[in-house]
Amino acid sequence: MVDITPADGIPPAEVAEVELYHPRSWWTKYVFSQDAKVIAIQYSATATGIGLVALVLSWLMRLQLGFPGTFDFITPEAYYQFITMHGMIMVIYLLTALFLGGFGNYLIPLMVGARDMVFPYVNMLSYWIYLLAVLVLVSGFFAPGGPTGAGWTLYPPQAILSGTPGGQGWGIILMLSSLILFIIGFTMGGLNYVVTVLQGRTRGMTMMRLPLTVWGIFTATVMALLAFPALFVASVMMLLDRALGTSFFMPAISEMGEQLPHNGGSPILFQHLFWFFGHPEVYIVALPAFGIVSDLISTHARKNIFGYRMMVWAIVGIGALSFVVWAHHMYVSGMHPYFGFFFATTTLIIAIPTAIKVYNWVLTLWRGDIHLTIPMLFALAFIVTFVNGGLTGLFLGNVVVDVPLSDTMFVVAHFHMVMGVAPILVVFGAIYHWYPKVTGRMLNEMLGRFHFWVTFLGAYLIFFPMHYLGLMGVPRRYAELTDMTIMTESAHHLNSFISIMAFIVGFAQMVFLFNLIWSIRHGREAGGNPWRATTLEWQTPHTPPAHGNFGKDLPIVYRWAYDYSVPGAKEDFIPQNMPGSFGPSREPA
């Protein structure tokens, strides 16, 4: 009898340095690289580039809202196009790509003690397909009729009608194609991140010793792999509606007095598919931010994270719950009141694990040795901003409060605070924190503090007044508010004020970009572990880490990621790969 068990066995979890694919030419080292760290930088640079486009679009919108009638080139059609592209770029092509493709690629292999992602070739493909998706998206600006102006939610039937910019032109086709490409590319990367965390960890690195950054990115990636399919299907179906004249989402409808050939489709079906993706997407952006901010707070307060296990379960719980709340975006779609009741309940339940996380961050800070470094400032700003944005979420989660507030500036203010500003603050904090590892040099401290204060205070001056406008009843997505009776003189002044603040905050981001480039050459030398942190990425033999990350031997992990200020230890941090017992660690048994 032949032994038919898998005789070549299971390959060892560790890859020896010599077995890595080592690039031989400049092209394969820096351009078509299979090294997760290079791919991470490629992802981040592309996301930042397209993010700048979205930033400029937001300026153009604010020009129109703050000073209506002054700028002739901002037609109502153009305004809709700016809104749509701004939203879609920020949510998907910037935040999702930056957190998962950028931070995920850089940090996961380093933090779990792996040499690289488990499928470097597929990882490389992931980036190039993402780049293609971005190019297809941008090509909308140059297509006849311009990009789609359907709003970032792309609701049918208006998304593919001729009255909507790009609806009967190329705009919507390019947008949907770009989304499909993005999802294909993301899936390739996402499989890598998940399998690397599950199966590629180094010795001693149990899941319950993972830094919370990895937990956040890992859970968000699992969610993305399950949520993006709904968007994929919705995009395919709408593409068929637009290109082949099917009627998945199109009811019988007449346009300019003419009956369209569509018949019998359900626009609400699109809303369900879109939000089954759309709501988890909020947490796909938020969970990596939760994870990263936990590590920033623990490191810069020199204290172990409070309630590590609860933090992990809260991340997993939020991830699971976020799949059963999607219809709270659809309260005004005419759903059955009992469904509204169900979705309001699940929405409010999410507040529980979220509150656990906030309390644990605060308790981590409590009696900590708080260093007000720039990453710490951004982390603190995140907590405040997230709580503020989250509280208005409790308002909007209730049906009776949501219905009058729906489609007002209040909603705009809410989601910008909770999933725009808050995660972006974490992105900044994380860049200030890990930039020394990526480049070997510190970012300039003075420019950094300027960037922080202008961004933090400016964001509040932009979005707090917006809540007020929303409560007055000012609608979102209106290019022209001048003649509305609800727009009083003072409301107009407020709008102009918001616009000016938006330009100032945008300018601060230029300072940040300058800092990023200037410090590559002129920043202070950082050394291998400038923040005196415990996690593995700071223990690499080289800074920036070489291909293969850890040199000849992979590190062995002896403790969790949060052994800060252990009584009796020589230093106030104990790296995860340092053997021996130093005193009463708070690692959960």
Added chain:
Amino acid sequence: MAETLTHIGQTEPRPTGWQGIAADWSSDQRAFKNVSWGKAMMWIFLLSDTFIFGCFLLSYMTARISTRVPWPNPSEVFALRIGGSDIPLILIAIMTFVLISSSGTMAMAVNFGYRRDRRKTAILMLVTAALGATFVGMQAFEWTKLITEGVRPWGNPWGAAQFGSCFFMITGFHGTHVTIGVIFLIIVARKVWRGDYDTGRRGFFTSRTGRYENVEIMGLYWHFVDLVWVFIFAFFYLW
């Protein structure tokens, strides 16, 4: 297995109950102890793909139950006229039989792969690919027949326009999966035949060596595509 390194030379005892389950899942190095990276990746990909097909089928069901125009009767639409009488669903029955059979040959290929029987493995994989190609061919025949009868994505002679839309979209998406599977079956069969997995020859694109387990990973994908067909068959043709 569930022992955890704490300090050199020491291990902690395995906890019991729910804590034991959590400890097993989160245990050292690998969450799934006997699973290689490639196999884990394929399982997670298939989970994601399940959601895609799930969304397609749910959308189809929504369209079908919410339409106010009668839905064409599948047993009449998908009938073939053979020997003077209409036999309902005969072509679909044959297609399903072919595809399910190909799962059988695939399973045998996996078995022979682990026995290092290169010749039988490669032949069985090619048989699987041939059955898959037959399936796609019959699907092309079915599409042609419906198109000549006037079925279009935007309408058909018998009732709800969504019938044609859903049919072409879902069978098309599934057929694409089968076609991709056939291509990869041929690629892997060639590698087996040439002995790449014995000699450690590196892949042209990936520059990495493969193992006989790749046959099994290929099999996972193939069985999944078959399983999805069972659901499409049940929900689209039998409903």
